[in-house]
Amino acid sequence: MKKKIAIIVLGCLYALNMQAQDTTARKYRLDFAKMYFDGGGTYLPSFTGQQLLNGQLSAFEHSATLNPYLTWGAFHFWGHTEFYVTFPLNQLMLQKNDQASHQLLHSVATGARLYPWAMKEGKIRPYIGANWGALQFKQELKPDENQPTLSKDIMLNYDAGVMYNYKKIAVRLGINYFSDNKWNYPVSKIQMAEIETPRMSFQMGLLYTFDVSKDNTKENIDKWNSYPRVSKLSYDAKKFGDFFVGIGPSISFSLSKSDYNAAHFPYLQQKLTSKSYFDIAVGYHFNKANLFTTMSYRNPSYKTEGLGSSQSIKKTSLAIEVNKFLTDYSGFAPYIGINVAYDKLDYEQNVDGVKKIQTFTDPIEPGITFGWDIVPGKTNEALILRTNLRWNPFSKFELEGKKFNFSQLEYNLIQVIFYPERFRWRKK
DSSP states (O other): OHHHHHHHHHHHHHHHHHHHTOOSSOOOGGGSOEEEEEEEEEEEOOEEEEEEETTEEEEEEEOOEEEEEEEEEEEETTTTEEEEEEEEOOOEESSOOSSEEEEEEEOSEEEEEEOSSOOOTTOEEEEEEEEEEEEEEEEEETTTOOOOEEEEEEEEEEEEEEEEEETTEEEEEEEEEESOOEEEEESSSSOEEEEEOOSEEEEEEEEEEEOSTTOSOHHHHHHHHTSOSEEOTTTTOOSSEEEEEEEEEEEEEEOSOOHHHHHHOTTSOSSOBBOOEEEEEEEEEEGGGTEEEEEEEEOOEEEEEETTEEEEEEEEEEEEEEEEEOOEETTEEEEEEEEEEEEEEEEEEEETTEEEEEEEEEEEEEEEEEEEEEOTTGGGOSEEEEEEEEEETTOEEEETTEEEEOOEEEEEEEEEEEOHHHHHHHHO
16 A cells, blocks of 8 residues: 555656646746635445345345545646545435445545646546545345444545536536455444445546635735745745634544454444544744744544444544645645644443443554645745645553554645735735
């Protein structure tokens, strides 16, 4: 998996470097990125399920489905790349089955696509890409429908397709390829069955594009377009620093299996994925030093259940972090830093009506932060977009002498950052 990710990242960086050297047309800073909203649907073919009847495995057919979605994303590098976050909405069964159904759903997924030829009005443009997120699968068999939900966390998938745009509207046709479609699914507490879900899905979407960076005075537009393509974020900074507040949707993934679940709940999900939650932040940006400090509050919750058992964890976390900007490439400003968190974990399990409740605290939980800001106006903008990932590799607790590894990757999808002082300054 790590090798695949490294190859994709290096390939994209090489391609972007070649595109950056294209001098056939002037590339202005404020043309670097353009946002969009995308609504559409994904078709997944039917597949074979497994159930236990009279002590024997029995195969049956699961219905094909249509999965509607909403995507928030942006085209970057002057129309050569696309970064996006997709929010699944529902799942519609295309065939009726009164005895069996299923759920095969992405969690919130994020990805990138590469366009060898830049997006251009009135032209069809092919793309290739990759996305990652958790894929969840559950069989629902009557009469009890108490089957567990399994998840493949941080699953890397691939896609390819074509895009056609006219003015602010674009149409997408694509194919998605799932790199891992085999599930060792529990049909009872002691018996597993291998189920293969569809290897490919087919996508159609309708996009609306818009550019918020040009909603400024001509003076600002000319000034921001005059910035060097590669420079420090502090370039042209006038003030020492500014306070900010931020909020954005997030999701967390467990990176390791727990010894406790392997021993007591092998039929439940082994790596837990949280529900979506909000990352709330307050901080101070040291404009001239190219760094910022943040205090972030998160409260993700995790749950897995099935076959008469359930397990849930509610996490309350307060983190302090320091991040340093590496560079600013036409409004794309990556950063890296360290964080220390105070974590409180409320654990609850229920096995056939017998409950166990415990609380664990970890006053010093170190981690690493990586992310990027989208900043067309450098330190002159009052409202920007931020994406960050936090890795906390040492989180764990013990139950009945068994380790419950809770190593986490927190992914803050798109956070809206507001600088009140910059807003007042620009009003003047």
